[in-house]
Amino acid sequence: MKYRLSTICFAILFLACSGLWAGGPEGTWEGVAMDGSGAEIAFSVTISKTGDGAYSGTIDVVEQGISALALQNVTWEGHVLKWVIPIPDQSINCEAKVDDEGTAKGSYSVYGGGGGSFTMKRAE
Numbered sequence: 412m413k414y415r416l417s418t419i420c421f422a423i424l425f426l427a428c429s430g431l432w433a434g435g436p437e438g439t440w441e442g443v444a445m446d447g448s449g450a451e452i453a454f455s456v457t458i459s460k461t462g463d464g465a466y467s468g469t470i471d472v473v474e475q476g477i478s479a480l481a482l483q484n485v486t487w488e489g490h491v492l493k494w495v496i497p498i499p500d501q502s503i504n505c506e507a508k509v510d511d512e513g514t515a516k517g518s519y520s521v522y523g524g525g526g527g528s529f530t531m532k533r534a535e
Contacts, residue, residue, distance in 0.1 A: 439457045447525070482495065
């Protein structure tokens with residue numbers, strides 16, 4: 412019995428420390444996007460869970476004067492966070508793989524051509 416109890420306690424401690432216990436992507440993420448030429452731009456994304464269990468979010472890109480722009484099609488499945496940034500006459504599709512420490516690496520594609528990569532981390 413002691414062996415089983417210690418194994419259970421270890422499993423709970425491991426899950427709590429690994430970040431798996433934390434759940435979904437809710438909160439603020441700070442990141443840097445890079446395009447094909449190597450140009451970088453800072454951004455932050457805030458993700459919320461609605462009453463019906465769906466996700467919503469906003470993005471801020473201070474350098475471009477964008478504040479609280481609503482995201483579309485926000486999803487979270489298997490540590491993958493996806494969203495669409497609506498821009499007049501086009502859109503930017505984003506996808507990020509989130510690790511257990513709250514760091515994400517992702518890519519984006521612009522409707523009509525172009526794209527790049529980004530990294531982001533949960534804000535403290």
